[in-house]
Amino acid sequence: MIHRMRDVVVAANWKMHTTPAEAGDLARTIAARTRVAGVTRVICPPFVGLAAVRDALAGSDPDVGVGAQNVHHELQGAYTGEVSAPMLVGLATWVIVGHSERRRDAAETDELVGRKLGRALDAGLRPILCVGEQLGEREGGEQEAVVDRQLRGALRDLGPDVLRAGGLVIAYEPVWAIGTGRNASGRDAAIMAGAIRSILTGLGWDAGADDVPVLYGGSVTSANIAEFLAEPSIDGALVGGASLKPDEMAGIVARAGLTAAARSAAG
Numbered sequence: 001m002i003h004r005m006r007d008v009v010v011a012a013n014w015k016m017h018t019t020p021a022e023a024g025d026l027a028r029t030i031a032a033r034t035r036v037a038g039v040t041r042v043i044c045p046p047f048v049g050l051a052a053v054r055d056a057l058a059g060s061d062p063d064v065g066v067g068a069q070n071v072h073h074e075l076q077g078a079y080t081g082e083v084s085a086p087m088l089v090g091l092a093t094w095v096i097v098g099h100s101e102r103r104r105d106a107a108e109t110d111e112l113v114g115r116k117l118g119r120a121l122d123a124g125l126r127p128i129l130c131v132g133e134q135l136g137e138r139e140g141g142e143q144e145a146v147v148d149r150q151l152r153g154a155l156r157d158l159g160p161d162v163l164r165a166g167g168l169v170i171a172y173e174p175v176w177a178i179g180t181g182r183n184a185s186g187r188d189a190a191i192m193a194g195a196i197r198s199i200l201t202g203l204g205w206d207a208g209a210d211d212v213p214v215l216y217g218g219s220v221t222s223a224n225i226a227e228f229l230a231e232p233s234i235d236g237a238l239v240g241g242a243s244l245k246p247d248e249m250a251g252i253v254a255r256a257g258l259t260a261a262a263r264s265a266a267g
């Protein structure tokens with residue numbers, strides 16, 4: 001069976017960094033330094049920076065996607081401080097759901113993450129679903145079981161067709177690698193990407209599981225990105241700290257461009 005060539009994606013998760021003015025400037029700088037054929041670039045600033053990033057890119061680099069870092073699981077209502085999927089339409093075209101920092105700080109469960117995913121898809125936002133184990137779980141050899149539970153919980157009410165049509169991207173982000181400078185090995189990330197696709201196959205995706213881009217996230221830098229992209233099962237990166245640095249993003253996207261070019265030559 002011949003599969004569609006998977007997108008190579010580099011997504012910047014700025015977390016709780018940048019004022020709106022800083023976000024617009026930084027987005028413009030990063031966009032200008034990452035113009036590389038074949039790489040899908042996404043910038044996810046804080047909610048309050050979405051309009052500034054959208055406007056900064058609209059004039060200079062409209063093919064850089066703008067993403068939110070979270071979305072609420074209801075459409076509207078008495079949820080002080082929250083932002084729903086329909087509110088993001090026009091500001092963002094992507095959204096991160098289920099990031100481990102939200103699972104940790106906002107007690108997001110797999111079931112809640114699944115509802116957020118459904119809202120994102122209904123609103124036409126392309127979701128990046130984050131999964132990954134804690135250090136103790138890795139030490140106990142439970143990483144595949146954890147990701148299995150996270151995926152089954154989040155995808156329970158969503159069929160493969162709707163998820164594929166909505167452009168689902170999955171980011172494998174081992175929690176122990178996030179912000180620690182201790183990245184997973186490329187090999188470990190590839191094993192988990194394989195496990196993720198097997199889990200999807202078991203959920204009825206069949207061969208469609210091979211079409212889903214799987215990113216690695218956790219202490220990615222321009223110095224280690226090659227290790228991940230050397231693995232055919234890894235389709236890019238979800239970058240935190242390094243994504244605030246234009247030099248780092250330039251290096252990461254340049255390396256992603258080599259993978260995109262090699263895939264296109266092979267395809």
Ligand code: 13P
Nearest residue numbers: 013178179218219240241
């Ligand atoms: P770091 O790249 O800072 O480790 O963060 C990864 C991450 O959480 C991206 O979503």
